[in-house]
Amino acid sequence: VLWELDAETLDVCTVWYGRTLIRSSYQLHYELAQSLLNGEEVEVPELSQLKGSQRDQKMAELLQALETLTRVARHLRAQRDKGGALELEGVEVRAQLDEEKNITALVPKQPLEVHETVAECMIYANHWVARKIQESFPHQALLRHHPPPKQEFFNSLIDCAKARGFSIDT
Numbered sequence: 242v243l244w245e246l247d248a249e250t251l252d253v254c255t256v257w258y259g260r261t262l263i264r265s266s267y268q269l270h271y272e273l274a275q276s277l278l279n280g281e282e283v284e285v286p287e288l289s290q291l292k293g294s295q296r297d298q299k300m301a302e303l304l305q306a307l308e309t310l311t312r313v314a315r316h317l318r319a320q321r322d323k324g325g326a327l328e329l330e331g332v333e334v335r336a337q338l339d340e341e342k343n344i345t346a347l348v349p350k351q352p353l354e355v356h357e358t359v360a361e362c363m364i365y366a367n368h369w370v371a372r373k374i375q376e377s378f379p380h381q382a383l384l385r386h387h388p389p390p391k392q393e394f395f396n397s398l399i400d401c402a403k404a405r406g407f408s409i410d411t
Contacts, residue, residue, distance in 0.1 A: 242256060242257070242258050242366050242369045242370055242373075243256070243257045243261070244256055244257075244365075244369070246313065251313060251316045251317075256369060256373075258370075258373055266287065266303075267285060267287050267303060268286070268287070269285070271353055271355050271356060271359075272353070273285070274307060274355045275353040275354065275355045277303070277304055277307055278304075278307055278308065278311060278354065278355065285300065285303065288300060288303075307355075310358055310362070311354065311355070311358050313362075314357065314358040314359075314361040314362060317361045317362075317364075317365050318357065318361050321361075321364070332349050332350075333349070333350040333352075334347045334348060334349050334350065335347070335348050335349075335350055336348075343401075344401050344402070344405055345405070346405070347402070347405075347407060390411075392411065395409075395411040398411075399411065
């Protein structure tokens with residue numbers, strides 16, 4: 242799904258659905274994209290062979306694209322919040338392991354704004370695809386149903402965390 246947005250209001254002007262082929266110009270990981278947005282001096286691998294003004298121009302274009310996408314995502318998030326969106330706050334953690342693969346610490350991952358930017362775009366795409374499905378098949382519904390998790394699946398996590406002084410309420 243592709244949208245054409247009004248440059249000022251960010252309202253959707255047109256929507257297109259179809260098959261696409263994505264040809265990425267850059268392979269940015271989250272931390273690199275966030276560093277660019279933060280104004281940090283970082284090396285973008287795809288620009289490393291370019292010199293002088295050509296490199297500066299490509300970097301400026303990339304930064305402008307990231308800033309625009311971030312601005313759009315902030316707007317989408319604000320619209321969802323106004324509409325009563327459910328916020329499921331969660332902290333992603335990374336387990337540090339010793340040589341025997343035992344957990345020695347749980348380290349919270351630092352949330353980055355680019356994570357939210359990507360998430361908002363995915364939510365928006367899903368929203369518009371769901372609208373299209375509802376328009377095309379008004380008397381049918383596609384429901385996503387997850388069975389409740391089984392407590393026994395959590396037992397080893399609880400035991401491992403307890404052995405390291407952590408308490409997890411599942």
